[in-house]
Amino acid sequence: MSIYDTLNTEQRKAVEHDKGPLLILAGAGSGKTRVLTHRIAYLMENKGVNPWNILALTFTNKAAGEMRERVDKIVGYGSENIWVSTFHSTCVKILRRWIDALGYDKGFTIYDSDDQKTLMREVCKYLQIDTKNMKERSLLSVISSAKDELVTPEEYELRAVGDFTKQKYASVYKEYQKRLKANNALDFDDLIFKTIELFQTSKEALTYYQRRFQYIMVDEYQDTNTAQFKLIKLMADGMNDNGVREHNLCVVGDDDQSIYKFRGANIYNILNFEKEYSDAKVIKLEQNYRSTKRILEAANEVIANNVGRKDKALWTDNGEGDSVRFTQFDRDIQEAEYIVNEIYQTVQSEEATYQDFAILYRTNAQSRIFEEKLVVKNIPYKIIGSINFYARKEVKDLLSYLKTIDNGLDSLAVKRIINIPKRGIGLATIDKVDDYAARNNISFYEALRQADYIPGLQRAASKISPFVSLIEILKSKIAQPDYSISNLLDEIIEATGYIEDLKEQELENEDDRIEIIGELKSKIVAFEEAALEPPTLSDFLEEVALVSDLDNLAEDNNVVVLMTLHSAKGLEFPYVYLCGMEEGIFPSYMSIHADDPETEIEEERRLCYVGITRAMKRLSLSACNQRMLRGETQFNRPSRFIREIPRYLLTMEQNPFNSNPFRSNSHASLVPEFNNRLQPAGVTRPGNGYQPSGVNYKEKFSNSSGQAGTLNNRDIYAGSIFDKNKSTAPQPREFGGSNLGKIDYGIGDTVSHIKFGVGLVTNINNAGKDYEVTVDFSAAGTKKMLASFAKLQKLS
DNA sequence: CCATTACACATTTTT
DNA sequence: TGTGTAATGG
Numbered sequence: 001m002s003i004y005d006t007l008n009t010e011q012r013k014a015v016e017h018d019k020g021p022l023l024i025l026a027g028a029g030s031g032k033t034r035v036l037t038h039r040i041a042y043l044m045e046n047k048g049v050n051p052w053n054i055l056a057l058t059f060t061n062k063a064a065g066e067m068r069e070r071v072d073k074i075v076g077y078g079s080e081n082i083w084v085s086t087f088h089s090t091c092v093k094i095l096r097r098w099i100d101a102l103g104y105d106k107g108f109t110i111y112d113s114d115d116q117k118t119l120m121r122e123v124c125k126y127l128q129i130d131t132k133n134m135k136e137r138s139l140l141s142v143i144s145s146a147k148d149e150l151v152t153p154e155e156y157e158l159r160a161v162g163d164f165t166k167q168k169y170a171s172v173y174k175e176y177q178k179r180l181k182a183n184n185a186l187d188f189d190d191l192i193f194k195t196i197e198l199f200q201t202s203k204e205a206l207t208y209y210q211r212r213f214q215y216i217m218v219d220e221y222q223d224t225n226t227a228q229f230k231l232i233k234l235m236a237d238g239m240n241d242n243g244v245r246e247h248n249l250c251v252v253g254d255d256d257q258s259i260y261k262f263r264g265a266n267i268y269n270i271l272n273f274e275k276e277y278s279d280a281k282v283i284k285l286e287q288n289y290r291s292t293k294r295i296l297e298a299a300n301e302v303i304a305n306n307v308g309r310k311d312k313a314l315w316t317d318n319g320e321g322d323s324v325r326f327t328q329f330d331r332d333i334q335e336a337e338y339i340v341n342e343i344y345q346t347v348q349s350e351e352a353t354y355q356d357f358a359i360l361y362r363t364n365a366q367s368r369i370f371e372e373k374l375v376v377k378n379i380p381y382k383i384i385g386s387i388n389f390y391a392r393k394e395v396k397d398l399l400s401y402l403k404t405i406d407n408g409l410d411s412l413a414v415k416r417i418i419n420i421p422k423r424g425i426g427l428a429t430i431d432k433v434d435d436y437a438a439r440n441n442i443s444f445y446e447a448l449r450q451a452d453y454i455p456g457l458q459r460a461a462s463k464i465s466p467f468v469s470l471i472e473i474l475k476s477k478i479a480q481p482d483y484s485i486s487n488l489l490d491e492i493i494e495a496t497g498y499i500e501d502l503k504e505q506e507l508e509n510e511d512d513r514i515e516i517i518g519e520l521k522s523k524i525v526a527f528e529e530a531a532l533e534p535p536t537l538s539d540f541l542e543e544v545a546l547v548s549d550l551d552n553l554a555e556d557n558n559v560v561v562l563m564t565l566h567s568a569k570g571l572e573f574p575y576v577y578l579c580g581m582e583e584g585i586f587p588s589y590m591s592i593h594a595d596d597p598e599t600e601i602e603e604e605r606r607l608c609y610v611g612i613t614r615a616m617k618r619l620s621l622s623a624c625n626q627r628m629l630r631g632e633t634q635f636n637r638p639s640r641f642i643r644e645i646p647r648y649l650l651t652m653e654q655n656p657f658n659s660n661p662f663r664s665n666s667h668a669s670l671v672p673e674f675n676n677r678l679q680p681a682g683v684t685r686p687g688n689g690y691q692p693s694g695v696n697y698k699e700k701f702s703n704s705s706g707q708a709g710t711l712n713n714r715d716i717y718a719g720s721i722f723d724k725n726k727s728t729a730p731q732p733r734e735f736g737g738s739n740l741g742k743i744d745y746g747i748g749d750t751v752s753h754i755k756f757g758v759g760l761v762t763n764i765n766n767a768g769k770d771y772e773v774t775v776d777f778s779a780a781g782t783k784k785m786l787a788s789f790a791k792l793q794k795l796s
Numbered sequence: 797c798c799a800t801t802a803c804a805c806a807t808t809t810t811t
Numbered sequence: 812t813g814t815g816t817a818a819t820g821g
Contacts, residue, residue: 060810088811113809132804188811223810263809363807365812385809419797426797546811566808588807607808630806631812 003074004038014250014283015039018047021236021277022250023221023270027314028299028613029290029572032252033063036217037070039250040082043215044075051081053214057232058086059223061547063570067219083213087228089546091191094198094209101202102194104184107538109403109410110545111180111187114391116140118412119183123175134168143173147189148225148264150196153177182443184409192227199234210238214248220570221253221273225264233276247277255310256303259566259607271310288314288613290572292321295619298645299612305644306602325620326581326642327653332369332627338656339577339622340373343560346575347379354380358573359562360611362586365629366579367562374560384563390544394502394513395520399544401492402485404445405474406537411437411444418448421501423467429460445471470495478537485540486524493517565611576615578608581623582636608641745794751775752793761792 007015011031014024015038026032036056043049056071058064068084075082083090096106111119120136123129129139146156153174160166180187186194199206216236218224224232236249253270261267274280288296296316303309329335343357359370367383374381389395397420403413419425436454437447451457451464474495478488493499502513527540561573565586580586586608591600612619623638745751749761763774773792 058810063810086811110811112811191811220810260809262807365806368812422798424797428797564808567810569810585807590807603808628812 021247021280023273023282024252026285029288030285041074051078054082055213056084056217058219091195098205109185218251221251222258222270223265229269288316302644303609323651325651327622329624336369336373355558356574357560359577380559382559408445574617581639584636750795
């Protein structure tokens with residue numbers, strides 16, 4: 001029995017396809033990762049393909065990591081030579097080696113969206129652009145789209161002739177790009193763009209990678225943009241050793257799960273793949289292994305409302321399963337309370353554990369209310385997205401120190417920290433230094449070093465020099481062999497008094513912030529420990545630039561996860577709650593009122609399809625008649641997507657709280673007209689006659705009835721089965737983290753530290769809200785550390 | 797230079 | 812509602 005015996009016919013066909021372009025249309029849950037990994041194994045084992053010649057591209061680190069793991073498992077020897085990584089890190093790897101051909105330094109830094117915005121603010125200031133009319137974000141998205149479409153600033157300028165606005169954009173784009181280069185920095189889009197530029201500039205580089213990557217595989221192909229496609233095409237266009245162009249390009253995707261058009265994903269990459277490669281073979285994977293029949297049929301019915309999709313019919317051998325449930329609540333708080341309570345009950349009954357549940361919503365703003373209820377119920381949870389760990393203030397500050405030490409050319413980082421903690425260096429000073437730097441064509445940091453010569457600085461210069469010496473000292477430390485990145489971080493925190501400064505500011509969530517610094521430290525230590533050779537500071541900063549918190553999902557084990565539908569793509573959960581199924585929320589107000597609502601609604605529908613197909617066992621949909629949005633109450637009708645699910649698949653629940661008898665009547669008009677088929681039909685797709693009205697219920701309701709204004713929380717909660725008084729409980733943000741305030745060891749105890757190993761506690765001082773612990777480590781000597789920070793484990 | 801306050805603003809966002 | 816930026820006065 002071979003590993004390929006477990007594949008179905010189509011999967012097997014895909015796995016055994018070895019030469020020439022291949023498009024795999026893989027429906028949700030059809031085992032596409034399995035196919036990719038098995039195909040890699042097959043190529044190596046049966047076709048003698050050298051692992052060195054295989055490239056597998058994904059969009060997320062998580063996907064790359066999972067594929068790597070699975071490939072390692074089934075391939076065995078030689079798997080480490082297979083190049084499995086994300087588009088962006090692939091490009092970084094290539095650029096680190098060759099980018100000097102484009103006039104950049106190989107030690108370039110990568111700017112995240114925050115950095116981009118800061119840089120854009122500088123650009124706007126310089127070009128005297130009123131950011132009230134042209135917002136940084138929209139300018140950045142113009143530039144991003146240009147880069148996605150491979151339009152250079154020069155080309156953009158040429159195309160802008162005669163169009164005032166576009167000319168403005170062109171000058172912004174030009175200046176922005178100029179400054180990136182001056183900072184020796186690339187933004188995310190540049191990583192792709194510059195790699196293509198490299199390939200077009202250096203024949204040597206292109207040929208090198210074409211020869212190397214004889215077999216290319218691309219996951220989530222529907223999400224590729226024009227630039228990414230160009231990149232793939234360039235690499236896949238090489239000749240093999242016999243001078244033949246084989247185009248051994250295998251792309252896997254699902255046009256129904258294309259949900260990133262707003263970010264430049266070009267759906268025609270997948271729809272027109274066969275036109276681009278006329279000899280392409282197409283294989284459809286239509287058997288779903290994930291969901292029950294009912295869930296899958298609901299998904300199929302919804303997505304069938306889209307036109308212009310590749311014809312597909314997902315089916316499953318799984319059981320019928322429970323019926324899909326749609327629950328209508330009066331208010332958003334009830335929705336949250338009900339769902340959280342149900343999760344609690346289900347776990348109590350030992351039917352499931354917390355990690356089996358996902359709460360999915362359209363916008364991040366919807367998470368808050370669930371978080372409140374989860375805290376009250378003491379249920380461990382994790383919110384994905386909203387604020388990226390690496391986007392937190394404290395983390396950005398400390399990383400900016402590391403960046404400054406690593407690459408003085410990154411002026412953004414230097415400017416960020418020059419007055420953190422406060423050194424009495426203000427905007428006026430920074431402007432003067434900036435001026436001087438620009439005039440002398442040197443970097444901001446270099447200008448700081450020459451502060452004494454900058455005219456008009458007198459007093460400020462004396463404040464600058466200690467900062468420069470500090471950075472120089474730290475630079476010399478990290479240059480020493482055996483001096484680790486975590487040592488450096490400690491040194492930075494100590495030398496700058498960062499934590500003390502944080503405490504002095506007396507911010508309300510001080511503990512959280514300190515905990516976050518501890519987390520950063522752990523991440524650095526973990527990174528250092530995972531590396532085979534001691535990693536450089538640049539290595540670490542690069543890693544940081546390319547990770548998101550979705551990547552760390554596996555770290556927290558038994559928690560309920562909350563995330564947007566976008567973040568949920570590629571994941572699966574036994575129990576899925578799809579909440580906020582309301583017109584104006586999902587589909588979003590923006591899509592309903594877009595210039596081209598048809599297209600935008602289709603993207604929302606694909607998002608809905610993604611959401612539904614995340615569920616394995618049970619799917620619960622819910623909507624609320626009224627919800628608080630940005631401080632005002634909104635009244636929304638249930639989502640059109642609910643109506644697109646045939647009635648026979650759904651169990652309807654009306655306001656299970658049923659606390660206020662008159663309410664259920666007053667809202668009778670909110671019950672959607674359903675696709676009233678009571679029996680399954682064949683391959684039907686009747687238009688159900690529904691016309692998107694685009695009219696928010698808010699108008700209708702407030703015109704026809706004044707009741708809304710007379711209701712308050714008390715009315716709704718009267719007779720509630722839940723205790724409303726609990727909702728004011730204190731709110732820890734996440735579980736499993738800090739033990740702040742209590743430590744389980746004392747003087748004389750033996751403890752272990754993640755890095756320093758085992759040691760004896762010799763002293764403990766009460767340092768405000770934290771403890772300063774002195775430990776005598778057998779290997780590392782005596783160290784003083786903050787308890788919240790060091791995460792010491794008691795051994796005896 | 798820094799703290800306070802007023803004000804605008806708010807889809808989704810793998811990297 | 813709640814956050815992050817711009818304007819203001821000390």
